Amino acid sequence: MNSLSRIQAPAAQSVTHPWWRGASIYQIYPRSFMDSNGDGIGDLPGITAKLDYVAALGVDAIWISPFFTSPMKDFGYDVADYCGVDLIFGTLADFDALVARAHALGLKVLIDQVYAHTSDEHPWFAESRQSRCGARSDWYVWADAKPDGSPPSNWQSVFGGPAWTWDARRGQYYLHNFLPEQPQLNCHVPAVQDALLDAARFWLERGVDGFRLDALNFAMHNPDLTDNPPAPEDGKVRTRPFDFQLHLHNQSHAAIPAFIERIRALCDSYGAVFTMAEVGGANALAEMHAYTQGQARLNSAYGFDFLYADRLTPALVAQAQACWPCDGEHGWPSWAFENHDAPRALSRWCAADQRDSFARMKAVLLTSLRGNPIVYQGEELGLTQVDIPFERLQDPEAIANWPLTLSRDGARTPLPWVAQDEHGGFTAGSPWLPLGEDNLARAVDRQEQDPSALLHLTRQLLGLRRENAALRWGGYAVLHADECSLAARRSDGKQSIACVFNFTSQPVPWPDGVGRAGKILASVNGADLGTLPPFGALLIEEQA
Incomplete structure (x- = not known):
């Protein structure tokens, strides 16, 4: 425990x-x-x-x-x-x-x-850059420079700088949305x-x-x-x-x-x-x-x-x-x-x-x-x-x-x-x-070696999710959400589980829409039915 x-x-x-x-x-x-x-x-x-x-x-x-x-x-x-x-x-x-x-x-x-x-360094690119008319010439995104020699468009790379690099072998720019070493495949x-x-x-x-x-x-x-x-x-x-x-x-x-x-x-x-x-x-x-x-x-x-x-x-x-x-x-x-x-x-x-x-x-x-x-x-x-x-x-x-x-x-x-x-x-x-x-x-x-460690809690929670149909497959309905707390209901038609959370470092009132009865499946940080201490959380199997 x-x-x-x-x-x-x-x-x-x-x-x-x-x-x-x-x-x-x-x-x-x-x-x-x-x-x-x-x-x-x-x-x-x-x-x-x-x-x-x-x-x-x-x-x-x-x-x-x-x-x-x-x-x-x-x-x-x-x-x-x-x-x-x-x-x-x-x-x-x-x-x-x-x-x-x-x-x-x-x-x-x-x-x-x-x-x-x-x-x-992929062989496809090595072949594509050699010629404009080879078997894989269009497998990457190639384009001519603008008349002033600048890249074909203003597109920018995720990793910084233009998304185009000049390749002298083909005399064209190739596209790379990430690194220049990651040329863009032409999936068209x-x-x-x-x-x-x-x-x-x-x-x-x-x-x-x-x-x-x-x-x-x-x-x-x-x-x-x-x-x-x-x-x-x-x-x-x-x-x-x-x-x-x-x-x-x-x-x-x-x-x-x-x-x-x-x-x-x-x-x-x-x-x-x-x-x-x-x-x-x-x-x-x-x-x-x-x-x-x-x-x-x-x-x-x-x-x-x-x-x-x-x-x-x-x-x-x-x-x-x-x-x-x-x-x-x-x-x-x-x-x-x-x-x-x-x-x-x-x-x-x-x-x-x-x-x-x-x-x-x-x-x-x-x-x-x-x-x-x-x-x-x-x-x-x-x-x-x-x-x-x-x-x-x-x-x-x-x-x-x-x-x-x-x-x-x-x-x-x-x-x-x-x-x-x-x-x-x-x-x-x-x-x-x-x-x-x-x-x-x-x-x-x-x-x-520590029964209270997060590792053990994670194992217990993953097991709980695996074996409870409402948590694994059920719908999700928000019952209450304000700046501090959240309450939701997971339900698959046969089982209903209320999920209640305090997102703050201070105690908060019990959220509206959630009863104070039911079977507690999981509780952390001292949370109990009707009580939400700092960062408290509960999973409650609701009574039919």
């Missing part, structure tokens, strides 16, 4: 839904999960060695960030071979062993697919789509259970290369030229859903394969709805509602849930509070002296949402953002925009397994990023 929480043992429920619906997913960033060979970089055998730990959390699936052959200019999101494993991570045999072990433990395996761009070309689907088929044949589709709304551009209009002033600090534009033409083309339908058709031919899109930007919600519409498109999408929010508020949660109504017309959402691209949530959302209690409330909240909760590695330990000094930065975006952009490296630091080890038990060598002293104190071995 957790001294800081009460968890009611769940009752078994029959499952009539596809495995992915409501599934809890654990994101693994392979460079930082576990290093098996002492080179300071995590790898596939390291993941396999620690899958028992992941399975014990109670998640249904793992999502592994890119491990493909890559020069690592953007740490794997610049793919040089879609069907190869980079040597720093291991071999195809290592991947096969990982899948086999995961499946033996009852875990599904999801991997990234990066369809918007490749590495400039059917042969490009065919090649990407062949890559997906390669991994499906190896037993992969689903895909997270990276930056999917960047997969197609406006072929007219129309200039983007300036963004209206919004009072926010703009750290990149990218932020000065409305991105109407360099991304989000209307032809993307047709490509999505080809992806879904391929996945469906392999059975219950899960597809989830990453979609960001000003029009993300409309695009996520479009990409998950009906039965012919993707199963789910997750955006950036929480990932870059500087505060966690009842209004933010209520609004995010309201955008995905349970009406049969909208798709199924997935939710992440943090990931490899976003700062650790506890460093954004609460004061340092509140982190322990806030983390418990946050854990109850994430596992109570309608959709698929995604736990980023270390979130179950309460890891915080590590301050990486400039001379140790690895992230190209952080280096280019330092010091105004918060480094992604601070959320990518190695997972601490052993508190008393200099490198947290992550590696026998020198880790590619420092772990951070605060996070070493939250190591797995130390939390395993």
Whole structure:
């Protein structure tokens, strides 16, 4: 029994839904999960060695960030071979062993697919840049200079500077929405789509259970290369030229859903394969709805509602849930509070002296949402953002925009397994990023020995979600939301669970619309029926 929480043992429920619906997913960033060979970089055998730990959390699936052959200019999101494993991570045999072990433990395996761009070291690009009339000459986005020699349009890169780079081999500019080393694939070309689907088929044949589709709304551009209009002033600090534009033409083309339908058709031919899109930007919600519409498109999408929010508020949660109504017309959402691209949530959302209690409330909240909760590695330990000094930065975006952009490296630091080890038990060598002293104190071995630790609470909550139909599949109705507290009801027709939260460091009144009776399934920070102390949270099975 957790001294800081009460968890009611769940009752078994029959499952009539596809495995992915409501599934809890654990994101693994392979460079930082576990290093098996002492080179300071995590790898596939390291993941396999620690899958028992992941399975014990109670998640249904793992999502592994890119491990493909890559020069690592953007740490794997610049793919040089879609069907190869980079040597720093291991071999195809290592991947096969990982899948086999995961499946033996009852875990599904999801991997990234990066369809918007490749590495400039991919053989496709090497061929495309050689000639304007070769077999792959149109596989990337090429365009002539303007009469004055300037780029074809005013489009800007996410990572800073123009989204066009001059290539003397072809005497043209090529498009890159991210790094110059990540040339934009021309997914308008059917042969490009065919090649990407062949890559997906390669991994499906190896037993992969689903895909997270990276930056999917960047997969197609406006072929007219129309200039983007300036963004209206919004009072926010703009750290990149990218932020000065409305991105109407360099991304989000209307032809993307047709490509999505080809992806879904391929996945469906392999059975219950899960597809989830990453979609960001000003029009993300409309695009996520479009990409998950009906039965012919993707199963789910997750955006950036929480990932870059500087505060966690009842209004933010209520609004995010309201955008995905349970009406049969909208798709199924997935939710992440943090990931490899976003700062650790506890460093954004609460004061340092509140982190322990806030983390418990946050854990109850994430596992109570309608959709698929995604736990980023270390979130179950309460890891915080590590301050990486400039001379140790690895992230190209952080280096280019330092010091105004918060480094992604601070959320990518190695997972601490052993508190008393200099490198947290992550590696026998020198880790590619420092772990951070605060996070070493939250190591797995130390939390395993502490019944009140966040790790144990996370396991209990994930188990509770897995076994209660209302939490896993039920609808979501907001009962009360003000500046301090939130109350919602999860219901599947047979079971009704009230979810009550205090988002503040002060006691708040019991919210309207929630009774003071029922069976408490979970309680943290001293919350009880009718009482909401600081950062209190409860899950209450309501009486019929």
